[in-house]
Amino acid sequence: MAPASTIKKLTDDGVTADEKAIGIWRDSFDRLLKNKMAVLSIAVVVILFFFAIFGPYLTPYDFLKQDLSIRGQPPSADHWLGTDNLGRDVLSRVIYGARTATLVSLLVVVLSSLIGVVVGSISGYFGGKVDFFLMWFTDLNMAFPNLVLGVVLAVSLRPPLSRWMEQMYLSTLNPVFRQSSLLDLALVIVVIVLVAWCPYARLLRSQVMAVRNYNYVLAARALGLPTFTIVTKYIIPNAIGPVIVQMSAGMGSAMLTESALSFLGIGIQPPIPSWGNMINEGLRQWTSAPHLLMAPALVLGLMTVAFSFLGDGLNDALNPRQWKG
Amino acid sequence: MGEILLDVKDLKTRFRSRGSLVHAVNGVSFHVNRGETLGVVGESGCGKSVTMLSLLRLLPPAAQVESGRALFEGQDLLKMNFGQIQKVRGGKIGLIFQDPMTSFNPVLTIGDQVGESLIYHRRASKEVALKRTVELLRLVGIPDPEQRIKDYPHQFSGGMRQRAMIAMALACEPGLIIADEPTTALDVTIQAQIVELVKDLRDRLGVAIIWITHDLSLVAGLADRIMVMYAGTIVEEATVEELFDDPRHPYTLGLLSALPAFQAEKNVRRLASIPGSPPIYANRPLLAHFSCAVLSPWNVASQNYPHYSRSPLEKMPAIARPVL
Amino acid sequence: MIRFILLRLLRWLPGVLLLLLIVYALMFYGGGDPIQIMFSREATDLFQPGNPRYEALKDKMGLNRPFLVQFGDYVWKAAQGDLGLSLADGRPVMESISAAFPITLSIALAATAIIALVGIPLGVIAALNQNHWPDNLILGGALFFWGIPTFVIAPLLMVLLCLQFPILPVPHGWTGVFTVNAIIPLTVAAIRPMAIVIRQARSAVLDVLSEDYIRTARAKGLPEWVTITKHALRPVLTPVVTQMGVVMTNLLAGSLLLEIVFGIPGIGRLIRDGILNNDYSLLLGCVLVVLTMVTLTNLLVDISYPLLDPRLKQAQRGDV
Amino acid sequence: MRRISSVLTVLLIAVFVLSACGSPAAVPAENPPTNAPAATEAQPGQPAAPAAAEKILTIISPTVNKDLSPLRGGGTAVRFLSLWWAPTIQADRTGNFTPAVFASWSSSPDFKVWTFKIDPKAVFSDGSPITADDVKGTWELSTQPLTKHQRVSLFLSGIVGYDEAVAGNATTLPGIVVKDASTLEITLKAPDPVLFKRIATNLIGPVKISQARGADGQEVADWWHADNKPAVSGPYMPVLMDINTGYSEYVPNPYWWGPKPKLDRIKIVAVEDGATAALMMQKGQADINFSNDLPTTFDQFGPEYVGTNESPDFVIQVFWINGSVPPMDDINCRTALVMAVNSDEMFKASHPHGPGVAGTTLLKPILGDKETNQPPMNNPDDARAAFAQCKYKDAMPKIYVAGTSNPQAELAAQILVEQWRQVLGIQETEFVPAMDKLSVADQGKVQVFRDDVGTRFADAPTMLKNSVHSGSGNAQSKMGNYNNPDVDRLIDEALMLDPTDPNRNLKALEAEKLVMTDYVYIPWVAEGPMMHHMPWVLNFAKNYDWQIIDPWNLDLDLTKRPQ
């Protein structure tokens, strides 16, 4: 339905008086802002991003600093979320975990949607054998249980990569190669991306298949426009809507997968905090120190739900089917 | 003839959408006599379908009847409770929809759907309903109905489906059938078949028909009276001969002269046309912007670019002819 | 139909082989030394490379052959139903899998049944009360449980139901679907996918309710319950069955966390063992079984479409 | 609707059918009646006690053991071996050795030839006597590579013919001679004054060799499985095993020649999740955990649960340093890394409720406080000073810490690297939970291994021989072929000496001192076996082989157990 602002513009003098054109993206955005839950989710996500970027500078404690004299303390004025069994400040760790989670989920979503968009649009536009092969591969990838694939990859890729990084460090002395947490991150991201791109590809393919037969694409072909222009200007922008929705949902599930991998001990390695490995540690002392579990689990749950709501909101805003009467 | 079957007075229906209201039907009054065929003509978005859906209270949730009265056999349809209106729907008023493909449930057989209303309106057993279905299908000219009742809608061709739809509307022998653009989705040869069938059935069964269409020529041979709608109001109502011979309202005139066939005899080079576009309320998803802009068509009809304004038609009052 | 099934299987066979090869290669090159794997870490010194005992064993197990020979041998044997011996415990992989598989399958089936029996009706109820409190309650609940990872919800439920309100014994292992022991694991297995099914069923019902034929049904004056049950629910089945297929494959494959947390001796735990012990013969066997099951489930879903939607019986599609 | 219901019906039927074949034959703890009939069938001459009075002990196994063969010598399955297999010689909780299957033993004066006599009362659970042939066969079988006995070298490596057998080139040990049905004569390659202690274990306890060994001289598959009715020598015998779920059940052995067992039934349940295990213990669904310890379980149940024998702690947990890999090939670096660590902190973090003490030196648990070397000093300043000398201080290779496979080890390792970080600023560390997680190529790169080292009886030179002697697997694999000729010489000399000779210990101490100045390990904890049992379990004790001592004495106080 039309946003109130546009109504006003239109009814001023019967025509759209002000000359600023209302693009369909802008329009969707307006619609999104009308959705209370979506706005709330955006707020939560923005707070998450804020803490992910600035969080580590805001906390009074080093997330790695162990202090055995205060191990396993419940929440207090000094440590708002208490301390863990090595005497580290849980709040600082949760906030640093936000950074891990955000980094992983953002990169995962961006990379996997990129791959998915490329594969999906090629597959959908050209069809035929290319499509058959790409979709065969995608289906195959999808059929492989993602956690299992992730685990297999994480277990088998890590040693050679870690070896390679060490070699790189010793030959270049570049401290980047020193950060095993970077390797963990990269690995987790690669592992999740390797399985996460499939839904994007499938989604975009079916969208492209549909959009490909729309008359404006036929018209563009009839106009003799180059294939690349047709794909990038005519097909993808019109097929991308559901991908954006999927991206939002994908943020949440990437966070969950990351924490599942970390929970299984093959994701982010301690002492670098991730919500997954914090949950893993917290679970062991759930009865004696519930705050250790609750803090990361609640934040994780909140984020998943927020992204889920955001996805719903985007779906409503971008999906023309819902605009009807 | 002559006895009033349905009498609608000042019907107003509005669509509600996030804080704004659109009057899709804005004070419509008309009547249908027993056994009479009323043609309702108008362009898309003029409110002709909404009017009929309002009567049977089949509007989408966002729409709401604001005021008015609709006496059907002496009872006000708009004031009935849910149970009563259900008895009217299908039982006393049959409906035929535009698109027979989407209007049949794709996963149920034709036999399941056509005679279904008998089970609930007439308390017929399943066997009786099925037997009646076969009769009905034979009545509307579907060959080999005993076998075809086991078919699913997609196994019927478009024309067959519309025939089945008509059979469905006739199931409980209603006094009135509302046909909402029943031939728009059909080819011209099939359209001719359906029109002939409806004419034939009307003459044999004496049922009153409200035939909604955007095609004036279609109702020329079919209707007794024609009602022209524009932007939620009736602009002209007349017997069919009067309307074609002597259109009073400029809009009607415009509609007629825009028909290429109408001018075929005169062999003109250019067609007369009504400038601008008819006001539309949200019937196209992408047109959502415009929908709300056009609250009341007559004063803000010029929502387009100035040189395409509808100036010749503006401020023209609706011309009501005496009811014959 | 047979041709369809054969074509489907043909489409999958090279894929399964490819995946097997990848996993085999990953484990072969990236994994640890199988001989050392065979002995737990407590006495690895006996089985260091160079140790005669180590070399003797390696030779005996054919591990000195080239990679492709070993893989080919594996595939050849697998085709004959012999999945080899587990590196970690020396038992036939087939034996472990045939013991574990029915458990995973029964969990998956039972959870699917629960999801279908509870999730679909909830979704329908939510749709019929769109934007009213039952809808909000159901959707909110679904979203809530969707946000909690399996590995958190499991111990929480356990503590809640076994300790705080001790109405159930602590579940461990697997004693069959219809035992008290299975209540908590099945609940946990069902609860997250159920959230998806509820949402899917809800939106499917909403979609159907806006279809023309629902309007037709109402125009016929049918009682509302007939409209809902007869006209609205049947078409909903197709999208929901698709979703159930996805749920089913996820349950078959993704019971990893569930089985680890509850110590259920199913395929998921075998996979975990395979990974922990770098036991690639076991892992490959599991991958093979999981892939087969996923393929079969997809096939079943595909086959069921025309049964659910008669339109598809006369379907006409482009020849690709 | 018809279709919905038919689909659901099919689904439900499938669930029923599958649950019928999917549920394992065994039904754990809480409903004994279901498999009581099967169980009673399997125990001849033992009338089934009324259910109410039955004393059923439930032990949690931390892993699913698919292989319960008594000839594996490792894994968690051996932790309950003494329930059903008698030891050759029994080591009690005070470190004394008492006759078991072997009633008596003697040696030649040069300690090269030993004679063992089998107790004439010793019989298998099928009533047949345990013979010298059984012992010889068992030991020969244990040395075969395909048998995969993990610790056989600890016990039998000195016997003549061992090397051929262990390489798979021979199926017999010429060093073992059967004198008569109850007498064995064992010939050693080199003198060993403490052989009788060395073989005092359940891990090579005799099995009925006609059952266990096939015609090819190799082990018969699954001969030990309850379904195959193995003849066992322990106080209990298995009646039910489900190796896929890790569940097994044991009832008293009617032919057991020792004191009458006090329990009616023992169940072993595999529970891998520590929290679940703790929950089960708390609710009385299980009694002993064998053992997946969570630090928090100790918080919950207290030191009494953790418990330990008063036996001397022969085992110490150590972080070994591989001196062949950078940066550890620089002694300054090793010194810095060792000095930077406070073992006490590590111990406190990982064992807040004990048992044991912070690790000190290798020999202190054996020799006690009086004669011992000073442990390496924890001194941050010295550590920093040494680090300044380290040639890698500017380009520090990453330090891999392997073997952090249990929660305590992980905690200790975290403290370890945190202290390195705080004192030396070393960031570049990585944990490798299990050593075999590393590919072959990487195994040579690991600089720090967490592992235990110990001796199964209080003997200082044996302790060193097993850990720091260049011939030991420990020195070869975990310390990067650590080889200090002086150390080797001292250990070899000490081992030849009579146990009563004070020089035996003095030489060992001298060797240890040399090892310590090489800075090749960081001690963490010296611990005895943890008990992990609930207070209603009586007479429960374990020895250094993690075997239950006097298993027939195990008892339950049902009144204390929650229902």
Next chain:
Amino acid sequence: MTSTSQPLIRAVNLVKYFPVRLGAYGEKKAIVHAVDNVSFEIQAGETLGLVGESGCGKSTTGFTFLQLHRPTSGKCYFKDIDLTALSENELRPFRRKIQIIFQDPYSTLNPRMTIGAALAEPILAHKLATKETVTERVVTLLKDVGLSEKALNRYPHEFSGGQRQRICIARALACEPEFIVCDEPISALDVSIQAQIINLMQDLQEKYNLTYLFIAHDLSVVKHICNRVGVMYLGRMAEMGTKEQIFAEPKHPYTRALLSAVPVPNPHIEKTRKRQVLAGDVPSAIEPPSGCHFHPRCPIAVDRCKTEAPEWRQMDDGRWVACHKA
């Protein structure tokens, strides 16, 4: 103007089959005979109408001629150049000469592009203007179709159906075509708008000397706008001739039935005239009837029609008919 002997457009024995799979599991292969041996030619400046019921292949004929579907066989000549022999890249320069206007104006414009961009795109792609001059050209185009330059920065959803169809026409005109396939350009529009668009198209034809292939199912519109008319039935041409020939004295029984089915906007005629109503439905294009495709519904069919497909032959008066009895 080219001479009448040298047609601008010539389609020779055009055939387009779509292979499909039938049945729930795609177990049966079949072929949709969408266009079956269709030939026609159009002189420059002329409008050829193509009428027929839905599924008769009239749109496919248009698409196939434009090489939007590659024909199964047959030739498509544009000024003696065989388009079917060209690859997609070689075809590109010709694309601008042969254009198309689609039926549904709602799906024909990219919703994410402003009108200005949509119109500028083909002009720039074919280098008919530089970046600087393109706006001017676009404004001219908009003026041509009766829209103001205010439309430049607007998006398609801000326009009504008629306006969109104007924009589509402007886009088709953008690269200065000679030939335009009009695929039912008015059937999705309201009656009053239809007249506007028809007038516009006629004006433009005069102004730019355009050649139209006008595809429609509405006979009265075709009668109004076309010089010659072709009638298609089930993938095949039934009859083709001048407007007068077809409408005044149709030779093919299908043409006759079609004409008879069209309602007349005159109640006096309509209520009394005898209509010839065809029985049955259009058969499936997957398994078209043998012989003459029309024979099952034909009122004058003889046995020969069942077995033998009628020849596409020219009558004495110059029209073409495919009927044994014509």
